Amino acid sequence: MALRFLKDNRGIESTEVALIIAVVVLVSYGAYRLLGQNIASIVTDVAGRI
Amino acid sequence: MIYDLRDRDVPMPLTVGGLIGAGVYALINGLWAPVLLTIALTHVADFNPKEKRLAFGLTLAAFSAIFQPEAALICALILGFWVLWEFSILGGADVKLLIAATLVLGNPIVLIPIAVSGGIQGVIASLQKKREIPFVASIFCGTLLFVVYPYF
Numbered sequence: 637m638a639l640r641f642l643k644d645n646r647g648i649e650s651t652e653v654a655l656i657i658a659v660v661v662l663v664s665y666g667a668y669r670l671l672g673q674n675i676a677s678i679v680t681d682v683a684g685r686i
Numbered sequence: 687m688i689y690d691l692r693d694r695d696v697p698m699p700l701t702v703g704g705l706i707g708a709g710v711y712a713l714i715n716g717l718w719a720p721v722l723l724t725i726a727l728t729h730v731a732d733f734n735p736k737e738k739r740l741a742f743g744l745t746l747a748a749f750s751a752i753f754q755p756e757a758a759l760i761c762a763l764i765l766g767f768w769v770l771w772e773f774s775i776l777g778g779a780d781v782k783l784l785i786a787a788t789l790v791l792g793n794p795i796v797l798i799p800i801a802v803s804g805g806i807q808g809v810i811a812s813l814q815k816k817r818e819i820p821f822v823a824s825i826f827c828g829t830l831l832f833v834v835y836p837y838f
């Protein structure tokens with residue numbers, strides 16, 4: 637068994653990746669806070685129709 | 687964190703031990719689907735080719751979310767971390783620690799302080815003309831902030 641995932645011990649990231657992750661997470665959270673209720677009601681509506 | 691700052695490499699016993707401990711803690715707290723997903727993804731990581739790994743990973747995450755809907759967001763996060771590792775965007779030690787933090791805290795919101803800490807670290811490193819950062823420091827600071835914040 638190779639267990640490639642467990643054996644990988646790299647703990648280094650490029651600065652660009654850190655910045656991109658920060659922006660993506662913050663934008664996603666903001667979108668969720670703004671649209672979360674609407675998305676939930678749409679999903680419930682679709683589930684009800686099925 | 688000390689190891690990462692010095693060598694940019696975290697010893698395997700620390701990360702794997704943390705992951706196992708977090709898994710046991712999450713199991714005790716009822717988060718069985720994310721724990722099973724993590725175990726499954728560890729094995730799927732050895733499949734070849736890459737397309738097969740990604741397809742299996744996505745399918746397993748979907749089933750985990752279906753079987754434990756209240757942990758769906760945690761399963762999605764674990765899959766996201768694993769995919770980032772699969773594309774070599776995040777290091778293995780970072781991904782294991784991120785999964786461990788998510789499993790222990792059981793709250794996906796922990797990703798926000800970690801991401802913000804990483805962003806601040808990235809900006810500081812950019813200003814210092816550095817190309818790489820030890821992300822474990824951000825994981826540590828972000829998790830600590832998340833845990834300590836309610837007490838202020």
